[in-house]
Amino acid sequence: MGGRLPAGAGRELSLRLRLLAAAAGIVAVSLLLSGGLTWVLVRDLELQSAQEQLDRTIVTTRPLVLHQQCLIKTGAPTNTGPATCRLDDPIDYQERLNVVASQLGGNRLLLLNRQRRIVFDSAGQDTAGQVISVTPSKRVTGVAEARTMLGGQVYLAAATTITPARDPLGAAYVVLALPQGAFAAAAANDLVPRLLLAGGAALLLAMLLVLLVSMSLTRPLAKLASAAEDIAAGNYSRRVGIRGTDEIGTLGAAFDRMAEAVERARKAQREFLANVSHELKTPLTSLIGFSQALVDGSIKTEVERTRAATIVHEESERVLRMAQELLDLARVEAGSISLHITAVDLGGQLQQELAIVRPRADGRDLVLEMDVPADIPPVAADPERLHQILDNLMDNAVKYAPSGSKVVASARLSGGLVEAVVSNPTGPHVPDPDRMFERFYRADASRSGAAGGVGLGLAISRELASAMAGRLWADIDGTGNLRVHLNLPAAQARPVAPVNVGPAR
Numbered sequence: 265m266g267g268r269l270p271a272g273a274g275r276e277l278s279l280r281l282r283l284l285a286a287a288a289g290i291v292a293v294s295l296l297l298s299g300g301l302t303w304v305l306v307r308d309l310e311l312q313s314a315q316e317q318l319d320r321t322i323v324t325t326r327p328l329v330l331h332q333q334c335l336i337k338t339g340a341p342t343n344t345g346p347a348t349c350r351l352d353d354p355i356d357y358q359e360r361l362n363v364v365a366s367q368l369g370g371n372r373l374l375l376l377n378r379q380r381r382i383v384f385d386s387a388g389q390d391t392a393g394q395v396i397s398v399t400p401s402k403r404v405t406g407v408a409e410a411r412t413m414l415g416g417q418v419y420l421a422a423a424t425t426i427t428p429a430r431d432p433l434g435a436a437y438v439v440l441a442l443p444q445g446a447f448a449a450a451a452a453n454d455l456v457p458r459l460l461l462a463g464g465a466a467l468l469l470a471m472l473l474v475l476l477v478s479m480s481l482t483r484p485l486a487k488l489a490s491a492a493e494d495i496a497a498g499n500y501s502r503r504v505g506i507r508g509t510d511e512i513g514t515l516g517a518a519f520d521r522m523a524e525a526v527e528r529a530r531k532a533q534r535e536f537l538a539n540v541s542h543e544l545k546t547p548l549t550s551l552i553g554f555s556q557a558l559v560d561g562s563i564k565t566e567v568e569r570t571r572a573a574t575i576v577h578e579e580s581e582r583v584l585r586m587a588q589e590l591l592d593l594a595r596v597e598a599g600s601i602s603l604h605i606t607a608v609d610l611g612g613q614l615q616q617e618l619a620i621v622r623p624r625a626d627g628r629d630l631v632l633e634m635d636v637p638a639d640i641p642p643v644a645a646d647p648e649r650l651h652q653i654l655d656n657l658m659d660n661a662v663k664y665a666p667s668g669s670k671v672v673a674s675a676r677l678s679g680g681l682v683e684a685v686v687s688n689p690t691g692p693h694v695p696d697p698d699r700m701f702e703r704f705y706r707a708d709a710s711r712s713g714a715a716g717g718v719g720l721g722l723a724i725s726r727e728l729a730s731a732m733a734g735r736l737w738a739d740i741d742g743t744g745n746l747r748v749h750l751n752l753p754a755a756q757a758r759p760v761a762p763v764n765v766g767p768a769r
Contacts, residue, residue: 311420314442318371318422319404322440325368326424329375329438332360333431357432362386371442372419375435383433390415396439398423408437411444418444484512488519500527544586547579590720596727603646603731607755610643610682611636614673617654621662628667635674643682643752649728650752653736654684656721657748661688664695664746677754681734684750687741695746697738701726 333352352360365373365386375384376396385391391414398408401422410421419441428436484506494502503523506516554572557563563572595601611634618632625632643650661671665688672687701722722736729736734752741747 311444315409315420315422316403318420318440318442319401319407319409321368321371322407322422322424322438323404325364325371325373325440326426326438328364329361329373330426330430332357332364351430351432354432358384368440371440372414374421374439374441375431375433376423376437376439377434378428378436380437383435385414387415396421396423398437398439410439412441414441420444484516488516491519491523495523495526500530544583547582547586550579551576551583586720592724596724596731601649601731603649605644605646605732607642608645608647608650610675610684610752611638611640613647613650613654614675614684617651617658618673620655621658625662625671628662628665630662630665630667631670633670633672635672637676640675640677641682642755644755645732645734645752649732653725653728653750654686656725657686657750660721660748661686661746664691664693665689666691678751680754681751682754684752685747686750687745687747690740690744690746694740694744695738697740697746700738700748701736 351357361373361375361384365371373384373386374382374391374396377383380395380397382391382394382396394414396410396412398410398421401407401409406424408423410423412419412421420443421439421441423437423439426435426438428434484504487504487506491502491504500523503520504516505520507513508516554576558569558572558576563569614634614636618634622632658671658673665671669689673684674687675682675684677683703720703723726736729750729752732752734750736748736750738746738748
């Protein structure tokens with residue numbers, strides 16, 4: 265055994281693995297994108313929350329700063345105003361502000377003058393004189409906000425005003441600042457584990473779903489591949505039976521239709537070869553038999569030798585005619601014929617065909633009639649090929665109409681098309697109008713090939729009509745007469761130029 269998988273199973277497994285790998289990559293990229301977007305959203309929310317917290321904290325910090333401005337009160341409150349005090353020494357004032365800043369957690373305390381330049385920084389004097397631009401807050405009334413660089417680091421800041429004249433440093437703003445990175449780090453520490461957990465769960469779920477989807481995809485695809493190999497090996501009856509409204513179901517239905525068409529084509533090919541063999545067998549047998557009789561001298565009298573030579577000649581012509589019709593059919597179906605399309609008088613052509621078959625019609629007591637209006641326009645057709653079509657139609661009508669009956673050739677204008685109709689009674693053997701144009705079809709299967717031809721004329725005629733942008737079909741009218749219709753486009757007012765016609769189909 266060797267532990268090897270069958271070819272179909274190996275292909276299915278390989279396809280499933282590729283689907284899983286592709287899905288894993290897609291899920292990974294999706295998780296990275298969603299994680300990044302989530303991180304941005306959470307960080308922005310954290311920053312907004314931190315800014316709002318700073319805005320509220322600065323409101324409570326302002327009284328603490330104001331409390332440190334006076335060292336000694338010099339008066340008591342009166343009805344006309346607050347108590348007065350002597351301003352603190354700037355150096356002592358800064359020391360007392362540092363004590364206040366140490367009680368503010370991680371917040372950085374700053375004072376700004378009227379020009380918004382830093383006059384005090386609880387983190388040191390390196391930022392002295394730096395300008396901080398503040399804008400009014402939309403969250404808390406009376407508070408301004410800023411986002412600034414301090415010591416090479418981005419800070420969120422909230423500010424509120426104080427009276428410069430009552431501040432030992434002449435400050436006009438009290439500012440609280442907090443590093444923005446602290447919030448980002450806090451958000452990352454809180455969010456990353458959750459994102460990893462959610463991402464892992466999503467990845468496992470996605471892999472499971474992809475596995476289920478891949479199984480639903482690979483099984484019908486493997487079935488299609490196996491069926492295609494069977495058809496390639498000659499099993500034309502193989503079908504997949506996959507149905508549905510999705511792409512796989514549509515593909516399965518199309519595959520089955522293709523397989524049916526291939527099977528019909530192969531069956532038609534086999535029947536064609538069998539019919540050709542059968543049609544050739546009879547004349548070839550006669551040729552071999554009579555030629556052998558002439559060679560070995562078994563035919564004694566001159567009359568018998570003349571009869572044998574005549575049969576040999578007729579059968580040889582029959583084989584040649586069959587070969588020529590097969591060649592014509594192959595050339596028409598392959599689209600390798602060249603047509604000289606021009607304006608052809610259909611009435612004159614029908615009259616000529618009637619004259620050709622009249623001797624045979626008289627021999628069978630048939631009445632030939634033609635009903636063509638005088639104003640019928642010419643048709644756009646190849647004269648030689650039109651003669652071939654009409655000759656086949658008239659020959660069949662005279663050959664199969666019962667003795668003493670009537671054959672009618674008519675024409676009429678229908679829209680932009682000219683329709684010619686050959687009508688005749690059918691007799692006891694009524695042909696099938698839908699099968700008349702099949703190769704080797706005969707309404708009377710017992711009729712000999714010598715009398716009834718080989719059954720290729722109508723097949724060739726239909727292909728020629730199609731090559732000339734026309735149509736050939738048959739039906740049975742209410743009286744039981746067989747009518748064969750030929751539609752061809754009416755010719756233009758001026759002569760139609762010769763053209764080369766491509767494939768007939």
